[in-house]
Amino acid sequence: MISRLSTDEARSLLMECRIGRLGCVYENGPYVVPVNYVLDGENIYVHSLGGRKVTALRANPKACLQVDEVVDEYHWRSAIAFGVFGELSDGAEHTRAVRLLLSRFPQLTPVESVPVHDGQSSVILFRIQVEEITGVAEK
Amino acid sequence: MISRLSTDEARSLLMECRIGRLGCVYENGPYVVPVNYVLDGENIYVHSLGGRKVTALRANPKACLQVDEVVDEYHWRSAIAFGVFGELSDGAEHTRAVRLLLSRFPQLTPVESVPVHDGQSSVILFRIQVEEITGVAEK
Numbered sequence: 001m002i003s004r005l006s007t008d009e010a011r012s013l014l015m016e017c018r019i020g021r022l023g024c025v026y027e028n029g030p031y032v033v034p035v036n037y038v039l040d041g042e043n044i045y046v047h048s049l050g051g052r053k054v055t056a057l058r059a060n061p062k063a064c065l066q067v068d069e070v071v072d073e074y075h076w077r078s079a080i081a082f083g084v085f086g087e088l089s090d091g092a093e094h095t096r097a098v099r100l101l102l103s104r105f106p107q108l109t110p111v112e113s114v115p116v117h118d119g120q121s122s123v124i125l126f127r128i129q130v131e132e133i134t135g136v137a138e139k
Numbered sequence: 140m141i142s143r144l145s146t147d148e149a150r151s152l153l154m155e156c157r158i159g160r161l162g163c164v165y166e167n168g169p170y171v172v173p174v175n176y177v178l179d180g181e182n183i184y185v186h187s188l189g190g191r192k193v194t195a196l197r198a199n200p201k202a203c204l205q206v207d208e209v210v211d212e213y214h215w216r217s218a219i220a221f222g223v224f225g226e227l228s229d230g231a232e233h234t235r236a237v238r239l240l241l242s243r244f245p246q247l248t249p250v251e252s253v254p255v256h257d258g259q260s261s262v263i264l265f266r267i268q269v270e271e272i273t274g275v276a277e278k
Binding site: 002018019021023024025028029030031032033034036049060062063064066068070073074076078080082105107 | 167173201212213219
């Protein structure tokens with residue numbers, strides 16, 4: 001039995017999970033990578049290395065984050081948030097996002113939590129401003 | 140330490156996993172859903188309900204399948220296959236794909252393994268013809 005989750009149920013799942021799969025569009029094709037993230041209710045914050053996903057999101061800021069909780073092939077919940085990518089380089093939101101991420105992922109070092117810009121290997125802090133949340137479950 | 144997986148290592152991870160996150164492009168934005176799949180070395184076969192992903196893939200056949208094996212935030216492997224979507228409705232490849240999927244997911248019933256076409260809830264069998272495989276690991 002597959003059924004839709006309510007928006008609240010889907011948001012709860014997104015708030016519980018620690019790893020999500022970030023989707024973006026790269027050269028008119030999909031690209032998906034696992035990321036650690038925090039959802040504060042309205043925005044998803046991600047602290048990650050640069051590379052293809054950041055290149056893609058700078059060119060097309062449409063993003064999604066999919067999470068799931070799988071018991072087995074026939075018992076699972078999945079939720080997805082759609083939104084718009086934006087980079088955070090400083091300011092109050094940046095400070096708050098670093099704090100949120102550090103509270104959830106204490107092993108992030110202060111060095112890692114400061115964005116540096118040295119090419120492919122740079123660490124980027126970005127938000128996905130959530131516009132829509134949906135989810136489904138099978139049980 | 141984040142490092143690239145070789146193509147063979149990434150393919151092995153894709154062959155081991157049972158659940159992947161299928162990425163596609165829907166109205167110029169990304170869409171990601173969890174799917175069960177089988178990779179036979181060159182093609183990924185997926186048996187799934189219709190809906191947004193199938194609508195998206197019919198309009199833009201570029202697809203990817205991302206899998207990962209996560210121990211914790213700092214110890215994981217992730218692989219992604221990029222390829223082209225194609226529906227299978229009958230023929231030798233269809234029969235072989237059903238057999239592969241049933242051998243891996245025995246709970247798929249024969250009824251489920253026959254595609255039916257009755258709108259949103261129809262079951263679809265499709266391949267992603269793999270063109271590129273990459274992967275990364277942190278350890």
